Amino acid sequence: MENIVIIGNGVAGVTAARHIRKNSNKRIIIISAETDHFFSRTALMYVYMGHMKFEHIKPYEDWFWEKNRIELIRAYVSKVDHENKELQIEDARVLKYDKLILATGSKPNKFGWPGQDLHGVQGLYSKQDLDLLEINAPNKEVCKRAVIVGGGLIGIELAEMLRSRDIPVTFLVREESFWNVILPDGESEMINEHILEHHIDLRLETNLKEIVADKNGRVKSVITDKEEIIECQVVGLTPGVSPNVSFLNDSGIELGRGIKVNRFLETNIKDIYAIGDCAEQHEPIGNRRPIEAVWYTGRMMGETVAQTICGNRTEYKPGHWFNSAKFFDIEYQTYGWVFSTKGKKAYEQHFHWRHPAEKICLTIAFDKETRQFLGINTFGIRMRHEIFDRWLNEERDVMHVIKYLKDANFDPEFYAVYENEIAAKFNLEYGTDLKPEKKNWKRIFAIG
Structure with a gap:
């Protein structure tokens, strides 16, 4: 029986597994170190805000995987050996594959700021980030102020989460208007107003210079490029994400910012594919970016690669943005x-x-x-x-x-x-x- 191994249990990897199972009797193994089971990453904020429990954001019941003969392994993959079609697992296990799908997602960007690894500094991407936020900012008594760095969608989600617990927030945005690299001016200006209406201290055209530690190695303040000192207990680093591909540096798989793929989501190595946030098209599709860290494109790539794996070689065509x-x-x-x-x-x-x-x-x-x-x-x-x-x-x-x-x-x-x-x-x-x-x-x- 052909062995299909998928690294990553996000929407791209899980969609690929589901559609391979619909169309074949192949053995399917999903490896992920983040969680035991797939969850909706876009719903993490609602768990912190108290609207849902974590089990509510798992689209499938825990019995789903065994019933559909999808094996789950909770572990890190440290090395891909494509010549022998083997994966090195962190605990020294070796796992054989016939076809490999890389769906390793993204990781938060860091730009070498002094103090970026202090206790109290975090992103908002993984289940571990959610758990850490519960420790760092359980309430306004523990976290008297948070500073968020980066004016994208993750930043605005984190601001809403913290404000739901009445934690004061200062928002550092390097652009002259919020998300104006994406939005036309009129829309960006309206969002500026809306952020201020939610009692957020929005600092436009302001960059982080340094994160300062207290005597215990925790965050006590940040310093901006305007030499302002802002006291805080939490710093949320949300200046975007980048493909999670560093473990592939010596694999022989062609990398750019992400894993290079053709229109069929194939890498330069036979029987290895890449989908989701970690995949980078050699040439952009129309006006799209070569890397698209978007939920629905990950799902579409998963459906597409499943067709190819099951013998119906299919080109990835995402349609209109x-x-x-x-x-x-x-x-x-x-x-x-x-x-x-x-x-x-x-x-x-x-x-x-x-x-x-x-x-x-x-x-x-x-x-x-x-x-x-x-x-x-x-x-x-x-x-x-x-x-x-x-x-x-x-x-x-x-x-x-x-x-x-x-x-x-x-x-x-x-x-x-x-x-x-x-x-x-x-x-x-x-x-x-x-x-x-x-x-x-x-x-x-x-x-x-």
Whole structure:
């Protein structure tokens, strides 16, 4: 029986295992040192906030693995010997494989700051990070202030977690506006306001210089590049993540920042594949980055590589870009491509609308010459993925999007809708006379 070994029990590795089992009778072994069982990494914050228990964020019951004949090993892999098709396990065991899937995920970035390894300094990525946060910041008596370094999605999650326990937070963001390397200016500015409304001390254009220890080797303060001293008991380092691949340095597997793969997720070594956060495309797919640390792309890669493992060699085709996140109370969705103001393409035009009172806005990107719809960001308005996917495939123009925007609105019927106001602003800016059509279920589901 063919031996399939998967290193990593995140969404990519587990999805690959599930789909290999659906399509074959192969022996499947998953190795991970993080936890005994797969859990939803994006739900870690809700465990700390008291909304869920850890067992609630495991998508499958513990009996699932044995029933589906997926073997689990809790251990580190220290070496990959591709010539002999062997893995060296930390306790000196050797495990043979016929095909190997590397799904080792990411690790938090560190940039050599003095004091970055002190007690009280941590990231927010793993189950171990969650356990450590319970020790470092159980309440506001133990942690009188936390400093978060890095203005991405993990940073905003950590800020929300700490504020749920009334712990004061100072947020150091090196950019002049929050996440403005990703978001257009109007959206970034709105998120700045929202962060401040949640009583977070937001310090823009501010870098960490040093983390200072007390006499016991714990954090007592940080020093910024503006020579400010901020007393704190916890420092959250959240300046992004990078592929977890250092154990492969002498393996013969081609590495860049991650594990280099082709469009079939194959490495340079026969029978070795890489998926998820650790995989790096030789050439980016469209406007996508070569490495995508996103939940749904990991799942798609797992499904794709399973087909190849089971004899149906399949190219990885992720389709149109989409993502979603949450900034405290504001839900964010993006479909297609809406680049930041600084990163905007030469052909790209932005239409931005913001509600005059609520934290609700959207930005639509389109080609300034052809008016072809390129993408949309929404904050505080839920949209239907399948509608935007269809419009992008059909290469609709921006006028079609504005006219039929109600079809894409996923909010419940009793929610306020804003399509008329959005169309009115578009008409004013572009001299059109568009009137939004009523929601039509035949159009939504492409019936008839």
